Amino acid sequence: MRFGIIGTNWITDKLIDAGKGIEDFELAAVYSRKEETARAFADKYEVDTIFTDLGKMAESDKIDGVYIASPNSFHSSQSIMFLKNKKAVLCEKPATSNSRELEEVIKTAEENDTLYMEAMKIPFIPTYNVLKENLYRVGTIRKAVLGYCQYSSRYEDYKKGDIKNAFKPEFSNGALMDIGVYPLFLAISMFGNPENINAGGLILEKGKGIDAQGNINMYYKDMDVTVLFSKISDSFVPSEIMGEKGSLIIEHPSEMDKLYFIDRKNKNEKIDLTVQAKENRMYYELKHFIELFNEGKKESPVNNFALMQTVMKIMDEARKKIGIIFPADKIK
Numbered sequence: 001m002r003f004g005i006i007g008t009n010w011i012t013d014k015l016i017d018a019g020k021g022i023e024d025f026e027l028a029a030v031y032s033r034k035e036e037t038a039r040a041f042a043d044k045y046e047v048d049t050i051f052t053d054l055g056k057m058a059e060s061d062k063i064d065g066v067y068i069a070s071p072n073s074f075h076s077s078q079s080i081m082f083l084k085n086k087k088a089v090l091c092e093k094p095a096t097s098n099s100r101e102l103e104e105v106i107k108t109a110e111e112n113d114t115l116y117m118e119a120m121k122i123p124f125i126p127t128y129n130v131l132k133e134n135l136y137r138v139g140t141i142r143k144a145v146l147g148y149c150q151y152s153s154r155y156e157d158y159k160k161g162d163i164k165n166a167f168k169p170e171f172s173n174g175a176l177m178d179i180g181v182y183p184l185f186l187a188i189s190m191f192g193n194p195e196n197i198n199a200g201g202l203i204l205e206k207g208k209g210i211d212a213q214g215n216i217n218m219y220y221k222d223m224d225v226t227v228l229f230s231k232i233s234d235s236f237v238p239s240e241i242m243g244e245k246g247s248l249i250i251e252h253p254s255e256m257d258k259l260y261f262i263d264r265k266n267k268n269e270k271i272d273l274t275v276q277a278k279e280n281r282m283y284y285e286l287k288h289f290i291e292l293f294n295e296g297k298k299e300s301p302v303n304n305f306a307l308m309q310t311v312m313k314i315m316d317e318a319r320k321k322i323g324i325i326f327p328a329d330k331i332k
Contacts, residue, residue: 001290002028004057004087006078007069008041011092015067015119016045018282024290028063054078058085065115065293068092071165072172073328076101079116083108088115090289094181097172097328099312106305109298117289117300118308120185124284126275127256131248132190134273137261138243140222144191145242146183146253147228149213149235158204166231167210172326174211175201176315180229182254183239187218187225188311190241194218194225199318202232209325216318248273255281 001024005012008030019025029049032038038050051057057066058081065088068078076096079089083105095118096102109116122128135141154164165171166178176184201214213230228235238258239250245265251258259273278284285303292300299305319325 001088001293002026002062002064004029004031004051004060004063004066005069006031006054006057006066007092008032008037009069012041012067012069014280015069015282015286018278018280018286021278021280021283022287022290024294025286029057029060031057054081058082058087064088065090067119072177073097073170073326076105076328079105080108083112083114083116086112086114088289088293090117090119090286093118093120093185094172094177094315095308095312097177097326099309099316101328102309102312106309113298115289115293115298117285117292118303119282119285119289120181120303121281121285122182122186122254122256123189123302124288125256125281126277126284127259127273130273130275131250131256131259134248134259134261135190135241137246137263138241138248139245141191141241141243142223143242144187144223144225144240145228146187146225146239146250147235147237148179148182148252148254149228149230149233150179151234152231155212155232167204167212169209169325170327172328174324175213175229175231176211176318176322176324179231179254180214180216180227181311181315183227183229184216184314185311186239186250186253187227188314189307191218191220191223191225193310194220194314197314197317197321199321201322201324203323209323211319211322211324214318214322216314218314 030042031051042050068091154166197218199216201211212232216227218225241248247262249260261271263269
């Protein structure tokens with residue numbers, strides 16, 4: 001599958017690295033607004049074709065699909081452009097800025113009968129399936145605490161008055177959108193749509209409305225889930241799913257580094273359930289996407305549209321409660 005890429009940053013490097021282990025992956029074209037940036041990145045991977053015009057890239061017969069790793073606020077318009085040109089789209093998370101944009105993207109994918117998937121790696125990591133298969137071990141689930149807190153290197157610049165894109169609301173960024181989406185996705189994929197939620201967070205003044213950290217409390221019929229996220233502090237506490245018979249411990253939910261079962265009825269015995277995985281976890285989502293393309297599929301049965309829509313709906317509701325408003329929310 002011939003890929004064009006939008007975005008010349010570390011996450012794109014990581015995707016290309018993942019593609020090296022997949023026989024059907026080919027990096028065919030690179031886009032950047034600046035020709036010198038596109039050329040430098042393309043030369044690094046010995047790619048001949050570059051674009052500085054997205055429209056021409058979308059119309060090009062040199063690519064079968066595109067990987068979008070641009071700022072969040074561009075995901076919707078760029079996805080729609082390529083889908084309208086019958087190019088398969090693998091778009092970095094979060095898929096869009098809000099539910100309205102996501103509905104437009106999904107509608108475009110369906111109308112053009114073209115493959116679209118959000119690049120959310122969690123459900124494709126081997127240990128994730130083991131987690132789902134072992135939920136029964138904890139018995140009746142009563143509580144879960146799922147978190148991702150990672151100090152941003154760009155926060156040091158922010159404190160000096162140099163506001164990088166990661167802390168600018170015009171790019172639909174912030175702690176929830178950038179990293180909170182991981183534990184939130186894990187929660188929704190495990191337990192479905194909650195009956196109601198509460199949310200709170202810290203809004204940065206210099207970021208003009210961007211969130212630096214926060215929490216979402218989701219309430220189900222007989223259990224509750226707390227999602228924690230931060231870009232201004234680190235956390236070294238694993239996530240936990242707690243039941244009446246024991247707990248499942250997850251180290252770093254976005255990577256599924258380790259998975260343990262703590263058996264309450266057997267003197268809290270700790271059982272390692274981790275499945276060995278490739279160091280670059282993006283390999284699994286990329287391989288899945290390419291397989292979908294080769295099979296002529298238009299939607300992933302794993303990270304499907306309904307799941308994406310539920311996660312985005314909860315993010316919209318949480319942002320409203322926290323007070324996070326993006327320029328993208330004010331359009332239309």
